[in-house]
Amino acid sequence: MAVFAALGVVLLAVGLGIAIVAGRVFTATERVEGQVVGLRQNEEAFAPDIAYTTRDGHARVFHSGVATSPPYPLGARVPIVYDPADPEWAALDTRGDRWLLPTIFGGTGGFFLLLGALGLLQDRRHRRAVAALLRHGARVDATILAVDQERSDEFERDLWRIRCSVQLPGEAQPRFVASDWLWHDPGPHLAGKTLQVCYDPRTPDRLLLDTSALPAE
Numbered sequence: 001m002a003v004f005a006a007l008g009v010v011l012l013a014v015g016l017g018i019a020i021v022a023g024r025v026f027t028a029t030e031r032v033e034g035q036v037v038g039l040r041q042n043e044e045a046f047a048p049d050i051a052y053t054t055r056d057g058h059a060r061v062f063h064s065g066v067a068t069s070p071p072y073p074l075g076a077r078v079p080i081v082y083d084p085a086d087p088e089w090a091a092l093d094t095r096g097d098r099w100l101l102p103t104i105f106g107g108t109g110g111f112f113l114l115l116g117a118l119g120l121l122q123d124r125r126h127r128r129a130v131a132a133l134l135r136h137g138a139r140v141d142a143t144i145l146a147v148d149q150e151r152s153d154e155f156e157r158d159l160w161r162i163r164c165s166v167q168l169p170g171e172a173q174p175r176f177v178a179s180d181w182l183w184h185d186p187g188p189h190l191a192g193k194t195l196q197v198c199y200d201p202r203t204p205d206r207l208l209l210d211t212s213a214l215p216a217e
Helices: 002-027 095-136
Strands: 030-042 045-053 059-063 077-083 086-092 138-152 157-166 175-178 194-200 203-209
Touching: 002 095, 030 059, 045 077, 059 077, 059 086, 095 194, 095 203, 138 175, 157 194, 157 203, 175 203
Parallel strands: none
Antiparallel strands: 030 045, 030 077, 045 059, 077 086, 138 157, 138 194, 157 175, 194 203
16 A cells, blocks of 8 residues: 555656646747637547637647547637747647646546555554554464465465464354465474464454464565
């Protein structure tokens, strides 16, 4: 989730940068009114060709690269900005065209940042709950049944986990509990045939296999 949060910050920064650059660019332009004189089809959308006249009387046609559906109507009057110092540069001066890229990057960045922040918050709460259970929970010995090994395509390495059965006080049937996936083979570090399980007697459905004595790597 930290990756999502970092990606969100980057996308927000890109969106803000584009907005700042666009604001400076549009400030240095001239604004005139153009007319849609043609449409170019791009799959199911259409990009407009817009004729306009500069303030010094030169007639030009701007070929927009933004296709829309429904398209601009032929003959529609639309605002155009152009750069007096660069006759080849022009752009539609609508809110959508001016803020399209900043909105896309900013909105996507905000979504990823929110997703990452919520994930980090949930992970922090989980870690606190685990730490509290290890400190204050009741303990009972669990019998080790097996050590599973599985190849992780995500991490491109082998992972291990320990499976145990445990008999909680006052219950007739044993329960089964597994550790989180481990980065190393815990087999050589298991001192006996049991591990302790922590649980809250008030809510015994939550069991936690205590692997804190095992090496981290």
